[in-house]
Amino acid sequence: MTIQQRYQFIIDYFQEHAPNAETELIYDNPYQLLVAVILSAQCTDKRVNMTTPAIFARYPDPEALAKAEVDDVFQLIRSISYPNNKAKHLVGMAKMLVGQFHGQVPLTVDELVTLPGVGRKTANVITSVVDNQPNMAVDTHVFRVAARIGLTRNARTPLAAEKQLVSHFPEALIHKAHHWLILHGRYVCLARSPKCEECGVQPACLYFQKQLRAAKT
């Protein structure tokens, strides 16, 4: 199977099995999504969604969050991973939105990554979800799953993987493919012990083919 055929298999498979893959984060506007994505690092979306309503109620916009005491924000998010860092990042991020971006969330990756707490992965999520830009956020799931299947070759960094994925997936499907690979990584292609025996991607997966050959000898 060529790499193009592998991509096509993945597209066909997930179009059929997960046609509506989307983020589970709850938000109403770019500012809320930005807050939610910053909080989501090393944390389940469900837990993020449990804390964001209180944050959005108390700090409805960047102006309000910019004036917040870091410790007050900390109290609101203390049940989430890394509450100290994230509280600091959220307030710093809001201050920069007000000071540098007229209180609006910028919608370019280059501008977004200048915000505290916002790295390339977060910037790609925001621009693709909010503005439908053909950007691929590569987190640990996407990185691992893409490498195993063979959608990326010799990609040693998330950025290298991102470029390969973006160049192979049709532009209109990049956003969806991100969620496909995350879902697959979360429920089937687990980090430690992938559930290959129940995986529908087997025919297109280099990792599975390799296991198969190893078992025969």
Next chain:
DNA sequence: ATCCCGAGGG
């Protein structure tokens, strides 16, 4: 014990 849709700093 191990895992969750990372980012910043050394």
Next chain:
DNA sequence: CCCTCTGGAT
């Protein structure tokens, strides 16, 4: 490149 941050669910 490595380390740290750090809480809750399973």
